[in-house]
Amino acid sequence: MIGKKREYPKEIMILEAIVRRFPLDDFRKAEFEKKLYRKRAGYKGEKTLDYYLEQIDHSEMVILYDLRIPINRTHFQIDTLIITTYFLLIIDSKNYAGTLIFLPEFNQLIRVQNEIEEVFPDPILQTKIQASQLKAFLIKHHITPPPIENLVAISNSQAIIKNPTNDKEVSYRVFRSANAAFKIPPFYQKHTQFLLSKNDVKKIARNLIKAHEPLVPDPESMNLPFDKMVKGVQCPACEAFGMDYRQGKWTCNKCGHKTAVAHTQALRDFFLIYGASITSKQFRDFLKIKSSSTAKRLLSSMDLVSLGSNKGRSYSPGKNFFD
Incomplete structure (x- = not known):
């Protein structure tokens, strides 16, 4: 069963918003575009x-996807963790x-690409470190690690x-994703001793999910030009900014696309x-809406x-706002 699904990362959402709104004449936009591409x-x-x-x-x-677990004063991350009654399996995807x-x-x-060499950390070593950190987590929670x-x-x-x-370990540890169905069964042949009960498996999953702390970058730490970020409503068709709200619909002044x-x-x-x-007031300013009644109606129509x-009212995203 899937114990924890993989969700679209908040970090990517933030980078997407920054890239959309970053001033075109600022050379740093390319840095955020490159980071967004990698993520x-x-x-x-x-x-x-x-x-x-x-x-x-x-x-x-x-199976638990996308774990970020606190350890000491930092965190360790696991892309994919498979928990069985015989063994645990960490898979890091590149x-x-x-x-x-x-x-x-x-x-x-x-990595050699377009005749350019780049050095990356050894992903096999990374997964070994993750295994060591996971072992320490289990011991801390009074679970004998399999x-x-x-x-x-x-x-x-x-x-x-x-x-x-x-290298034999490279051949053993590295595989193509398409081969996943054939890479996992040999571990059942290697580890034949029944070490965890089904309740133990659930306990491990429950403790990891409870400890999970998703990464949410703070834009304040990114030295963004907040006062120069592009305002207005972006057209979903041509991506131009500056849609106008007329008769219950947003109209793009560039391509004519309409949406509510x-x-x-x-x-x-x-x-x-x-x-x-x-x-x-901030809503009207950021979306360039002139009518306060229109702004109030739009705000009340969303999951906020x-x-x-009165004037001291503020709005925050509801539980499903980013879904």
């Missing part, structure tokens, strides 16, 4: 692995393109994987960049929680 690629790789894991029998396992050269002697992964295995999934089907030293709900994305952008609270009254 999206990573998420796509994780979803690719999820697709292939969906094709295996879940009846004897619990969606790198190009030629991937594993050099375990130096704990390095070299064997913890680790794998690295390469999700980009066009990537070329090389193991120039013919374009204000929702604009408000999401505000919450993601400026914080989870907005007043009617209102606090205060």
